[in-house]
Amino acid sequence: MFKLLVNRDYAALFAAQIVALLGTGLTTVALALLAFELAGSDAGQVLGTALAIKMVAYVTVAPIAGGLAPLVPRKTYLVTLDLLRAGLVLCLPFVTHVWQIYVLILLLQACSAGFTPVFQATIPDILEDEEDYTKALSLSRLAYDIESLVSPALAGAALLFLSFNAFFYANSGAFLISALLVFSITPRRAKAESAPVDIVDRITFGILAYLATPRLRGLLAMSMAVSAAGAMVIVNTVVLVQSQLNLAEEWTAVLLMAFGFGSMVAALSMPRVLLFVDDRTVSLVSGGAMGIALALGILMPGFAFATVLWAVIGAGYSAVLVCAGRLLQRSSTKPDRPAYFASQFALSHGCFLLTYPLAGWLGATYGLSVAFGVLAVLTFVSVVVANFVWPSQDERTLAHTHAALDHTHLHVHDAHHQHAHEGWEGPEPHRHPHYHAPLHHSHDFTIDLHHPAWPR
Incomplete structure (x- = not known):
């Protein structure tokens, strides 16, 4: 590493x-x-x-x-x-x-x-x-x-x-x-962009492209699972240690260290694990493990067992986040990558915006057992949703058909751009109105200006 x-x-x-x-x-x-x-x-x-x-x-x-x-x-x-x-x-x-x-x-x-x-x-x-x-x-x-x-x-x-x-x-x-x-x-060499030219379309492109990608819809569901488990740890660790278990405040740091230990073990393991197991399986198993740990928390375990649960949650948390980066890389081209990463950043923090107050309100109003239970259910539901929306056969190379199209954007002469020039267009990448003839072919598929919808 x-x-x-x-x-x-x-x-x-x-x-x-x-x-x-x-x-x-x-x-x-x-x-x-x-x-x-x-x-x-x-x-x-x-x-x-x-x-x-x-x-x-x-x-x-x-x-x-x-x-x-x-x-x-x-x-x-x-x-x-x-x-x-x-x-x-x-x-x-x-x-x-x-x-x-x-x-x-x-x-x-x-x-x-x-x-x-x-x-x-x-x-x-x-x-x-x-x-x-x-x-x-x-x-x-x-x-x-x-x-x-x-x-x-x-x-x-x-x-x-x-x-x-x-x-x-x-x-x-x-x-x-x-x-x-x-x-x-x-500096990286300039690349042809595939994002829209219109400013409003540029701003919405990342979110729309993200949500149009099946594996990323699965990632969004897994982000909700991560936020549910993470919010329980971040918001309620101090309550569990000092209110429920009646321990001194330094034990709060110890329990958070258990979460960090689990996260570090997973981070160190992921490069080797992902050589043999696909991202979908790692993410779903990690989400399920976090759900089980939260469900066991309903029993209000002693401190020793709580450290095990926190370590499991930390490991699952880290594993899903490592997979998230790989999925974003796989689902985007270089010019569009900032829009995809920004969408994941916004949507995942949107999940935390929901689960942070939920974890705090449930723990304060109904007790930690109820908070553990509700967040465990939310985690399991998120994993089930991810399982349904994320195809088990997640091929990167897909056959697809392009309809005829006229438009303008920065481009190079690649598989999608084979057209004549008059001499004024300048060196590549360049921008000018151009025509796309109907085309059927296969390549690593990502949502962009030329591929607005996922092939069925």
Whole structure:
């Protein structure tokens, strides 16, 4: 897995991810302390509102950014958003009112919603071999899990010597380093685009193309399963440990570490597992395992067994997310990839926007057993839906027929573009009105401008 780092461009992107993750982890701690400084006992309400704003920004901004990203050179786009994030984080130490936190979080997360999916879509452009890309996905999951363990410990040690405002400065510096690392990568060669020319069509293209792809409809159902299990862990771990089991707060960290341990084991295993088992089977089995773990939680187990359940949920969570990246790569061409990744980013966070408050409300109103039960049912239903909408024979190469068509878009002369020129059109890729004769052929099929519907 770590041999991938000999690729200079991938190593730069991975380093940028690590630095930005650590900076963001420190800001998460600092934001909680800032909220307490400004709101006192109402800090939880402030943070809850900030989390809701974050999710709304992710769901609404990501599809727009994914549709518009191809209009700007990829490196310029990513560096600009990193610089904007650095500037916005730098404003947080000067906040004096709660409403200012909300405004800055909205702007900061809007930038992240534009940055993250396009950044993720850049990696498969660099690592075109699917096996290498699978290893990169596992490495990315590993980075997220390690950060969740390292950042709180690093923050705790730093607070012995520094004010929490120093964390905001550190995060701003982290985004600047990320921008420099992204700037250092070699620009990808320009590719013909297949997205629509109209601006509204560009924005909606990613979501419509995603939902028109059967395997991605299955992925959306699995994203709901992941969000149901993940929300139970994120929202109710502290309630289970300190209210239900009457243990000290440090055991909350231990239980969350069990979730992270399961996630890391799965991340390290996925490159080898996926050589022998297809993504559909891995995803469905992982979703079923998370559902079973939640169902066993109804019995309100002791702490030791709860660590096993949390590890199982963590493993299933990580396995589905690794498969998600592979499915998005397989279902899109390079020019369209940011729109697909942005759609997954928005839709998956939309699932969390539903399950976060559901997990909290059920646990607070009816108790943890009911929360476990309802979220287990939601997980199982999601897996069943995925099983039905995701074809078991998920072929990549499909025979299909094109009707005659006149249109204009940026293109190269490939299997879909065999037409005469008059000399003024310029070098490829170029844009001019052109005609497509009726055609029947086979190739790796993805939804794009020339393939608006899945073949039956």
